[in-house]
Amino acid sequence: ALTAGIVGLPNVGKSTLFNAITQAGALSANYPFATIDPNVGIVEVPDERLDKLTELVNPKKTVPTAFEFTDIAGIVKGASKGEGLGNQFLSHIRQVDAITHVVRAFEDENITHVSGKVDPISDIETINLELILADLETVTKRFDRVSKLVKQKDKAALAEYDVLEKLKAGFEEEMPARAVEFTDEQQKIVKGLHLLTAKPILYVANVSEDEIGVDVDNPYVEKIREYADAEGAEVIVVCAKIESEIAELEGEEKQEFLEELGIEESGLDQLIKATYNLLGLATYFTAGEQEVRAWTFTIGMKAPQAAGIIHTDFERGFIRAETVSYEDLVTEGSMGAAREKGKVRLEGKEYLVKDGDVIHFRFNV
Ligand code: GDP
DSSP states (O other), X not given: OOEEEEEOOTTSSHHHXXXXXXXXXXXOTXXXXXXXXXXXXXXXXXXXXXXXHHHHHOOSEEEOOEEEEEEHHHHHBTTBOTTOOHHHHHHHHHHOSEEEEEEEOOOOTTSOOTTSSOOHHHHHHHHHHXXXXXXXXXXXXXXXXXXXXXXXXXXXXXXXXXXXXXXXXXXXXXXXXXXXXXXXXXXXXXXXXXXXXXXXXXXXXXOOGXXXXXXXXXXXXXXXXXXXXXXXXXXXXXXXXXXXXXXXXXXXXXXXXXXXXXXXXXXXXXXXXXXXXXXXXXXXXXXXXXXEEEEEEETTOXXXXXXXXXXXXXXXXXXXXXXXXXXXXXXXXXXXXXXXXXXXXXXXXXXXXXXXXXXXXXXXX
């Protein structure tokens, strides 16, 4: 399964945020084993469509979909001494599919900042520079290999050589790989290099309690947004401390607390949704009388592969995917009505599943 890794300097609020994530997961009856690996937190994906489908179908059970966050800081604690980032830290980042970078944007004189003052850009750059240096090493090693083939006029090697040169030039200006421009062809080569700075990233600005429900960004958040914009990354503003309180509540209680705070959606829920998108994940639904359920698939998956997420038999024996879009189903009010209006399509093996599809798979056993 795809996972996002939480990183950040010490004392920025990572553990507090990660605890909120684990707490939210622990509340859910659907994931009783969420805490087997203490560094992995399972979160449910908030989705209003699932509530609506439940209203329509009135099933015995409703099951949301979920995905994982990995607490890289937790893994690194003890492994790296003092301020060093260490190889272990890098190898853990290598294993995640997206990066959630927590940055301190709150002042609190009781909580020491590692470099003595709150300076989000310098914090971001400290970590990003480590990642860039690791990538520079990867690129340098590739250069050694590719150079020989370039002398033999090997076409693939020549193409890669160009990519490596561009990357190296970017790294020397402290640019992450994701900010360097490439053609689609070149992008494929970049992908093959498995660079740390090519992974999709989002920044989490951790602000203080009294800034929740305030619409104006504090100057730290402004700076973080500027930095993130330059590399096309998103910024989510949270107060980790409050998130850990919200995460202890469910349903109406949670709703009331959010209203008190003057916000519509918790920062954690925003973070979950944004990370889900960042990972290239999307949701399809199954809606039967027994169970209405959301399933996570990767954008670009064809129908049989998406069916395989439910059960490998569904993929192996795939015949057709009876599909209606969420919007059409809601407009028509029932599966029967949608069928009568011709809104239910019979899709085959080549169908690219879309976010919001409500699907009934037909398969041979
Ligand atoms: P980590 O080292 O990045 O995991 O940081 P922690 O989550 O352990 O947080 C470091 C300290 O900052 C702890 O004392 C937290 O209680 C505090 N902290 C975390 N988030 C906030 C916040 O939003 N506001 C304030 N005032 N303190 C926070």
